[in-house]
Each structure stands twice: as structure tokens, then as C-alpha cells.
Amino acid sequence: MAIKNNDNRKALTGGAAIAEALRQIGPDVMPVYPITPQTPIIETYAKFVADGEADTEMIEVESEHSAISAAVGASAAGARTVTATSSQGLALMHEILYIASGMRLPILMPVAARALASPINIHGDHSDVMGARDAGWIQLFAENPQEAYDKTIIGMRLAEAAKLPVMVIIDGFNTSHSVENLEMLDGKAVKKFVGEYKAEKSLLDVANPVTFGSFALQDTFFEFKIEQEKAMAEALDQYRKIAKEYAAISGREYSLFEKYATKDADKILVMAGSAAGTTKDAIDELRAKGKKVGLIEIELFRPFPRKELLKALSGAKEIIVMDRAQSIGSNPPFYTEIVSAMHDSKKTGCDIRSFIYGIGGRDLFKSQIIDLVNGKIKGKYLN
Amino acid sequence: MNPGIIGSFKDCSRICGQSFFLWFPALALCGIMIGMKYHKDILEVIFYARGGQGAKSAAEILAQSALKEGKFVQSFPSFGPERSGAPTKTYLRISNREIRTHEPVVDPDIAVVLDETLLESEPVTQGLDKNEAIIVNTEMTAQEVKNILRFDGKVYPTAANRISMDIVGQPRPNTVILGKLVQVTEMVKLESVLEEFRNIFEAKVGKEITDKNIAAIEKAYDLI
Incomplete structure (x- = not known):
């Protein structure tokens, strides 16, 4: 006789766990470029889209610089936007990371943290994400596939609440490629938790025209940067509040x-x-x-x-x-x-x-x- | 592998296998029973193979089967360069309680060797003592394998390539050898493995090939 188990109990790699969380979130746009050991995330997600389980607009681009650039464009247009990367890919994005955070765009980006060349090495360490620690992104570390799943969902909410981009960081290979137990939430519960995303201001809102990332000189630039720092400081309590709400639906508590x-x-x-x-x-x-x-x-x-x-x-x-x-x-x-x-x-x-x-x-x-x-x-x- | 742990693990899967949640007191007892021998309640396996032989898939089938039986699992490849034909290591842990460690398996309870040419080039008996066991895909006898390895633990030679050729018509030792591994350890129930195999492969390879593979796994399980 088949064992009646909770269907939400899974054994998945950290990469697949993140892809599942993204499927349940259902972002509007996902520009992607593959890089080991992040590839399983976008690969799994591409399969969801191909199988009709997700209706995200996936954009295949020619580099990570383009992936994050397309994410900036999509997010500024008001779309709920995600991408994912690792290592050299994150390094190649570096310039645009600051543009995403400076424009206060709530992009979610899982990162399978990996060493940076040279010498060439595809394996896990935190060199890549530490190189981006001053780029104005919220950085959230996950220990295992369960946390990777949970923090992807929490991260999406946090990005939109703080109006700041979020990196959800897993260890390359140790977590991205390790199959472990996790418990997923019901799809409906995730949808309800993240809610419908409506950008406060967007490029496609032609009735209320705005501009993003325009020129700011000596008289205003400094203030923009102070505002960014304030938003980052506020993200701390926002994270606590969102994590608490998440605990109420999942039973899993996360703190700072x-x-x-x-x-x-x-x-x-x-x-x-x-x-x-x-x-x-x-x-x-x-x-x-x-x-x-x-x-x-x-x-x-x-x-x-x-x-x-x-x-x-x-x-x-x-x-x-x-x-x-x-x-x-x-x-x-x-x-x-x-x-x-x-x-x-x-x-x-x-x-x-x-x-x-x-x-x-x-x-x-x-x-x-x-x-x-x-x-x-x-x-x-x-x- | 110590006969004790096989015994305890067998008892454990019998007592707790299907009704993990209902039999929590019995489960705790299992933990103690395994724990008495090894000071741990976790079964650890290393698969030695060559890139492309499907050791990772084999470990994942066991992991998914154990998950369905309510156990905690962890499976990951040793992250060397992944290329066809290169020696690979895949780790598997199955436990009655949450697995938190991310270190590679250093003290396996059993090793599985999918390619006999690895017997001489890889340290396949590392971490195994005389009470522990190794399963080797080979036509050799146990004594012949022992002579090569200079290993005084248990050796279970299994002609997984031949069984696979005879029944499936293709050399697919990775899933066939699961039959032997399950027989020796009873880490999960054979039915769980077969069900999981069907879940994963039937849509990809069709019913006929799936049935043949399942027959091959059963054949390896029935080997004395």
C-alpha cells in the first residue's frame, strides 16, 4: 500500500527548491543566463515554463550583464522580476547591481555563491557575494534547501516592502546540488503570502509618467544615497515582520x-x-x-x-x-x-x-x- | 557493516518504515538501537563510479524512496570535475532524524563500486572496517575482490552489468545494484525503490523498459 504522506514533503536540491519557490511566487519576468552552480535554478524553472506550470516571461540573454540589465528594465516597467546567478556572473553584473539598488528596484536574485577566478574554480565559497556586499542589495544567507526555499519566498516580499533588491544566497554545490528534505507550502498559501505586486511607480504607468535613474548632480545625489541607506536600515524591521508572518503560515521561524x-x-x-x-x-x-x-x-x-x-x-x-x-x-x-x-x-x-x-x-x-x-x-x- | 547495524536497521525499517509518525516511540527506540553500535542513528553510503554511470541518479532514487518512508535524507556528489568516464564519488545519508551536516561522508557504513576498474585506483574501502561491507559490480568472486582490496570486511560481488544486459538489454548497472544494496542494508523497502523508479522513469523510457529495469533490480535483490 502506498504510504500516505504529506505531499508537500520533498527531497530536492537547493537549486530545485528555489525553482519551486519561484514557481509558487510566479514572477512576471525572469531574464536568465546560465552559470554553474546556479544553472539548476533557471533550468528547472525553464522546464516549469515549458510545461505550462509557470507563465513567467523568460528572457534568454547573452550575458549576466544583460540578464541584470533586462531585470532592471522589467522591474522599472512594474513587473515582478527575478533572475539568478553565481560567481563570474555576479562579478559581470557588478556595474548594474548599483543601478538596480539606486533605482530602488525590488529584484529578487538567488545566488549560488562560488569562488572567483583566477585560477578557475567552479566550487563554493562566499567571494562573489562579498564582492557585492556594498552594492546596496539586501543579502540573506540560507543554510540548506529548506531555508533556500523559505528565504526565496520571504525575499520576494522583503524586496517589495523595502523597495530594494534582494540576494538570497546559498552555498554553491554544498546547498545548490545537495538533495535534502524540505517541506513546501501550499501553492495558494505562497500566492497569498506574496500577494499581487503593484509597483508604486512604473514606466508603463503612462497616466503618471516618471523617470528612473536620471541625472543627479552635486545638489541631490548625496541625498539619494542617504535615502538608500535609510531604506536599508528599515529593511531590518521589515524582514523581522515578514519572517514572523511567514512563521505563522509555515511554522518555521527565521530571525536576523x-x-x-x-x-x-x-x-x-x-x-x-x-x-x-x-x-x-x-x-x-x-x-x-x-x-x-x-x-x-x-x-x-x-x-x-x-x-x-x-x-x-x-x-x-x-x-x-x-x-x-x-x-x-x-x-x-x-x-x-x-x-x-x-x-x-x-x-x-x-x-x-x-x-x-x-x-x-x-x-x-x-x-x-x-x-x-x-x-x-x-x-x-x-x- | 556490522551485522548489528544491519539487524537494527532492518528492525527499524520494519517497525517504523511505513508509519513514521504513528510510531514515534518505536522510532526513538530504533535511534537508540542504532546509536548503541555506532553512536549515531544514520546510515551513510559512498558510491564510487565513473562519470555517466548514473551513481547520482541511483543515490537519488534511494533518497526519494527513504523520503516517502518518512526518513530524512541527504545525497550529493563529490564535486570534482564532471566529465564522462572520470572517477566520481556520491554520498548518501539516510537517517531517522534531521541531517544537518554538510561534510562529505568520511565514515561510511557501506560502499558501492559501480566500475570494477576503480578497485585499484580509488580508495574504495576507506573508512570501512571489518564489520562493514562493500558491494562491487563485477563478475569476480568475493575472494578475488578481497585479494585485490586487501579488505577483510564483507564483500558482495554483484554482476550488475550482466543482469542489466540479460534483462534490460542495456548496461545500466546503477539501478540494478540498488537491489543488492537494499537487500544488504534494508535501508528502505524494495517496494519503495521500485515505486520510485517507476515514478521517475516510466514517463521517460516507457512501460516496457521500466518493467525490465524493475525485474533487473528484483533479480539483484534476490541474489544470494
């Missing part, structure tokens, strides 16, 4: 960051992405041996929840920050953020250590995290 075993922790690890899952297992083992260790998993990286993070870290005697990206010539991004937040608070008497792991898809093992917590790793690289 996830706290795992931090309550009485002397040592707290800080990181984002798929490594957090491995770390949770390591923490359980360390806890069983009496080590008071916890984890803060960064979810919202832009805007960076400095105040809230500081509070969560306030009890720690040692903070171990793990970056999957470098800032060659300075300290890596997460570490720099944490140290700067600590300085603002004048919190002292706490050791903050920086480690770099997983560059170019280098595996991270639970045993390495245990060694790290036990002070057995020399130097700053988990290589």
Missing part, C-alpha cells in the same frame, strides 16, 4: 540570525551558510563533553544587525568568526563586521579570532570545528 546553544556559551562561533549545519553537529558533541560553546549563524548580512548581534554575543569570552571569503590585504568580511560592532559597544575582555575556511570548495569537516574550538588549529586557515 540564528542562535544555537548560545545561552550560557563562553565560546561562540559566527558564520553563515551550509557550514552552520556541520557546526551544529560539532557543538552537540562538544557540549556532551562539557564545552560551553554555541553558534551564531548570520542570516541577514545586509543590513547587518549590529546591535542585535552584539547583544547575542555579550556573554561570550571568546568569539570565533569563520569567513568563507577573504578580503585580500585586510581582515575577512564577517570578522571585520564583528570587530567593528564590538568597538562601537566598547565591549572589552573578549577574544575575537578570525578563521578562513572552504575557499574554492575546500571541504569543512566536523572534526576541524572541534579542533578549532579546542584550540588545536594554528594560523588562520582551515585549509
Whole structure:
């Protein structure tokens, strides 16, 4: 006899999970250009369109620069717009990323984070998204396919609420190509959650003509940029509110960051992405041996929840920050953020250590995290 | 693989397989039973194959079958350069509780080798102890395989290519060998695998080829 299971329980790759979420959202326009390891997202979505399961206008373009440019045009015209990319593709988009955020266009873009050449490497790390961290996009990290699915749906709402573009970031291959359990929502529930999108102002609204991205000189440009920063700061509470609404329909709660075993922790690890899952297992083992260790998993990286993070870290005697990206010539991004937040608070008497792991898809093992917590790793690289 | 874990896993799938949610207390017990042997309640498999042999599809069929039985699953390829003929590794985890780790499988309970030429070039017994097992697609005897591997655990030679040629008429060892893997581990029920195979392939390859493939999987499952 066939097992009666909840049909919404699936085993999907992170890429397919995002494609499913997009199908349920039903964007109007999706300009696409393939790049590993993001390709499964647009490939799966193209199949939905071909099979008549989605009626999105997919535009095949000749490069990522064109994909994001077409997304800018579509979004300015008032269409609910998504695209997806990775690595060199994101780098090629760089110029237009600022145009999308400067025009305050709510484009949603899942990114399967991957190393940047040279040498050529197609595997996961956070170099690409860290290179775009100052581009005015909201950046939301997901740990696994379940979070990838959930945050794609949350991200669409957040983009439209904040009038800012959103990157939903998964680890290339570790999450994009790993089949794992997830629970999808009912299609109708997702439609209701994201609602109909009606742009406040759009190019196609000929009765109320507007212009996007026009000239702004010394007398106004600065103010535009201050407004953008304000919008980004407001996105923090908007995210909290939207995540809460999402919890009400899904039972899955997301916050600015996830706290795992931090309550009485002397040592707290800080990181984002798929490594957090491995770390949770390591923490359980360390806890069983009496080590008071916890984890803060960064979810919202832009805007960076400095105040809230500081509070969560306030009890720690040692903070171990793990970056999957470098800032060659300075300290890596997460570490720099944490140290700067600590300085603002004048919190002292706490050791903050920086480690770099997983560059170019280098595996991270639970045993390495245990060694790290036990002070057995020399130097700053988990290589 | 330790006979204990096979036993526990068998018991586990019998007790909890179909009614994961109804039998939660029994499930917890299974966890403890597996946990006593290995301090974990998770079964981990590595598939060694060559690019294009379909190890990834095989692992995914098992993952989807286990999902339908209410289990937690994880399956991912070792992310080397993907080209036809290159050695590949695919990892599979099946568990009674949420799988959070994203590290590659380092301590498998069983390994599956889809191409016998990998026996000498790849470390296929890495992480396996004498109580654990390896399934090899080969015409060799268990002793012959053991001699090559210098491995004193259990060896299950399975002529998956021949079975596939005889029944399907094509060399498709990846799904055939699932029959043996399910027989040895009982990680999922055979019916679940067959049902999943039909779900995935019938629309693509037609009923006749699907039926033949299913017969081949059953044949491998019935091998002594």
C-alpha cells in the first residue's frame, strides 16, 4: 500500500527548491543566463515554463550583464522580476547591481555563491557575494534547501516592502546540488503570502509618467544615497515582520540570525551558510563533553544587525568568526563586521579570532570545528 | 557493516518504515538501537563510479524512496570535475532524524563500486572496517575482490552489468545494484525503490523498459 504522506514533503536540491519557490511566487519576468552552480535554478524553472506550470516571461540573454540589465528594465516597467546567478556572473553584473539598488528596484536574485577566478574554480565559497556586499542589495544567507526555499519566498516580499533588491544566497554545490528534505507550502498559501505586486511607480504607468535613474548632480545625489541607506536600515524591521508572518503560515521561524546553544556559551562561533549545519553537529558533541560553546549563524548580512548581534554575543569570552571569503590585504568580511560592532559597544575582555575556511570548495569537516574550538588549529586557515 | 547495524536497521525499517509518525516511540527506540553500535542513528553510503554511470541518479532514487518512508535524507556528489568516464564519488545519508551536516561522508557504513576498474585506483574501502561491507559490480568472486582490496570486511560481488544486459538489454548497472544494496542494508523497502523508479522513469523510457529495469533490480535483490 502506498504510504500516505504529506505531499508537500520533498527531497530536492537547493537549486530545485528555489525553482519551486519561484514557481509558487510566479514572477512576471525572469531574464536568465546560465552559470554553474546556479544553472539548476533557471533550468528547472525553464522546464516549469515549458510545461505550462509557470507563465513567467523568460528572457534568454547573452550575458549576466544583460540578464541584470533586462531585470532592471522589467522591474522599472512594474513587473515582478527575478533572475539568478553565481560567481563570474555576479562579478559581470557588478556595474548594474548599483543601478538596480539606486533605482530602488525590488529584484529578487538567488545566488549560488562560488569562488572567483583566477585560477578557475567552479566550487563554493562566499567571494562573489562579498564582492557585492556594498552594492546596496539586501543579502540573506540560507543554510540548506529548506531555508533556500523559505528565504526565496520571504525575499520576494522583503524586496517589495523595502523597495530594494534582494540576494538570497546559498552555498554553491554544498546547498545548490545537495538533495535534502524540505517541506513546501501550499501553492495558494505562497500566492497569498506574496500577494499581487503593484509597483508604486512604473514606466508603463503612462497616466503618471516618471523617470528612473536620471541625472543627479552635486545638489541631490548625496541625498539619494542617504535615502538608500535609510531604506536599508528599515529593511531590518521589515524582514523581522515578514519572517514572523511567514512563521505563522509555515511554522518555521527565521530571525536576523540564528542562535544555537548560545545561552550560557563562553565560546561562540559566527558564520553563515551550509557550514552552520556541520557546526551544529560539532557543538552537540562538544557540549556532551562539557564545552560551553554555541553558534551564531548570520542570516541577514545586509543590513547587518549590529546591535542585535552584539547583544547575542555579550556573554561570550571568546568569539570565533569563520569567513568563507577573504578580503585580500585586510581582515575577512564577517570578522571585520564583528570587530567593528564590538568597538562601537566598547565591549572589552573578549577574544575575537578570525578563521578562513572552504575557499574554492575546500571541504569543512566536523572534526576541524572541534579542533578549532579546542584550540588545536594554528594560523588562520582551515585549509 | 556490522551485522548489528544491519539487524537494527532492518528492525527499524520494519517497525517504523511505513508509519513514521504513528510510531514515534518505536522510532526513538530504533535511534537508540542504532546509536548503541555506532553512536549515531544514520546510515551513510559512498558510491564510487565513473562519470555517466548514473551513481547520482541511483543515490537519488534511494533518497526519494527513504523520503516517502518518512526518513530524512541527504545525497550529493563529490564535486570534482564532471566529465564522462572520470572517477566520481556520491554520498548518501539516510537517517531517522534531521541531517544537518554538510561534510562529505568520511565514515561510511557501506560502499558501492559501480566500475570494477576503480578497485585499484580509488580508495574504495576507506573508512570501512571489518564489520562493514562493500558491494562491487563485477563478475569476480568475493575472494578475488578481497585479494585485490586487501579488505577483510564483507564483500558482495554483484554482476550488475550482466543482469542489466540479460534483462534490460542495456548496461545500466546503477539501478540494478540498488537491489543488492537494499537487500544488504534494508535501508528502505524494495517496494519503495521500485515505486520510485517507476515514478521517475516510466514517463521517460516507457512501460516496457521500466518493467525490465524493475525485474533487473528484483533479480539483484534476490541474489544470494
